[in-house]
Amino acid sequence: MKKSESKKSLPDARGYFGEYGGMFVPETLISALQELERGYNRIAGTPSFQKELRYYLEHYAGRPTPLYFASRMTADLHGARVYLKREDLAHTGAHKINNTVAQVLLAKKLRKKRIIAETGAGQHGVATATAAALFGLECEVYMGDLDIKRQALNVDRMRLLGAKVIPVYSGSMTLKDAMNEAIRDWVTNVETTHYVIGSVAGPHPYPRMVRDFQSVIGKEAKGQIVKLEGRLPDVLIACVGGGSNSIGLFYPFIGYKDIELVGVEAGGLGIETGRHGASLTAGEKGVLHGSMTKILMDRDGQIINPHSVSAGLDYPGVGPELSYLKDAGRLKVYPVKDDEALSATVYLSRKEGIIPALESAHAIAFAMRYVPKLPKRSLVVINVSGRGDKDMDIIREHIKLGG
């Protein structure tokens, strides 16, 4: 397969992916973002940082994660050959660790003493608390009160790891509100604190930095599929909350125009009900959490409280690069509803013995619809961004598990 000449690399110097991105933050944060950008440019690309990061990813986080040929799923769906990128097997149980180990390592080199994070599903919170423990830094995690209730296991994990979990009671008491509160903390403690954003959302340089750190997923997958099949895949599928696991898988493949990239969003109770988290499908251009991107808003420009059964997709915005790729026609986006995701959780558990996170189950659910339509020789890679242990309470609530 041919790789087309890549145009200028994005984001541009102002942090824009086309018309999306930028730095829409209070003045107080500008110096910190500039310091972070300079630090990132100076340190992250050096052989010594790369070597150190590789060491931790390999010996600590368990990379590379397998690319597993899902033979029973493939046989069952009667379409393309299905491969699963097993981010659920990474330390702490999701792809989030790729980013947190890297960011906390960078923060340590920038001499920050304190780490803060926002979390929805709690996976990013756990991964941040883990990295903070690994590098001996103080850690506080903001989490919406609704998410604290529905992801209780992860709250306990964070506390066990020595992090302080701060409940957020404003707005919808979910991820967006946790992010508001983390930004307010950062505005207040910016001199001592590094804010580990958990996705490719937020102001420049986060969308670029987190993408680069998560690209390890796609780099590995590329090598693995070539080794297993002797060629590149035809379709990549990943769920999209803020967009980090999807862009992490897609990024090394973006230049190959024939490879289809599919992002799967939270369809919630259905797009038509207005109760969903599908910012790429149903959102419009606007500014949230520091960047111009596609967001869910009402006619006065107030942010709409999103809904998803999966806390990690329950977000009214999305990373600016995904908005850009969608408009450019490079990324296809489909919503998957709560009940479809729950069914897909059962399906993957029973077909392959893999309990996916509810977030990842959205990608599985879309694949169940799409794979049967593909030719037998085509190759599909699905990102299983995380494992489902954290979701057992919700699963129990919705599904009869049987005897």
Place this chain on the structure above:
Amino acid sequence: MVSRIDETFGALHGKGEKALIAYIMAGDPDIQKTQSYTYALIKGGADIIELGMPFSDPIADGPVIQKAAQRALGSGTNISSILELVRNIRRAHSTPVILMGYFNPVFKYGAEQFFIDAEKSGVDGVILPDIPLEEIGAVTPYAGKYNIDIILLAAPTSGRNRLLQLSKHTEGFLYYISLTGVTGASKGIDSQVISSIQWLKRKTQKPVAVGFGISTPEQAAMIAEVADGVVVGSAFVKLIESHDDASNDLLAFAHALKNAIKE
């Protein structure tokens, strides 16, 4: 062009006075009340009125103003109703009115349309806390065309070169944030902030007003020693939160603040 805000600072300077800039949230608890509260603040001695435009996700605000925004949204406040409020205020007063709010509602309204309608309603200036210098291009073409001052914020974390840049680009005055934090925090006033403002005053002709953590006449007086104006917000909003009709208290508190910065 000399704006009404420039004239206000000029006139105060002539009298050896400092500006009291009073912030309240438009539509908290409703638009009608905001109108009477604005009049009370002007009567009490406020030189410039700053009206908050509510947003669902105000990242630079502490709990007091967050709750005010929720109350304002609850009463159905939006940009159109705020512009109508300013139009009404304009019939009775020539006091400069500044709108302060996050960018998304303005962007959704249509940036150019917003400035067209703001000028028509008699708005003098706009403060957009999530539009730093880096993104100012999103509004400056229209603000210039429709004669609205874009007031920039400076922070304790802004380096000296940046302070100079900010004071060069700001219109009306430079809004200096007195603390590293969100609105309404009570960290006290840092001596470094004072010296930074003194430095800035030696370097620029533009008026400098200071706000975010100022809640008492004593703090206001301290700031007025070095700056051209004092912005008080959360302290007024708290009065509104705790009274069915806060008019008298707002008037009295504005009066106390204005007296404190006169001396």
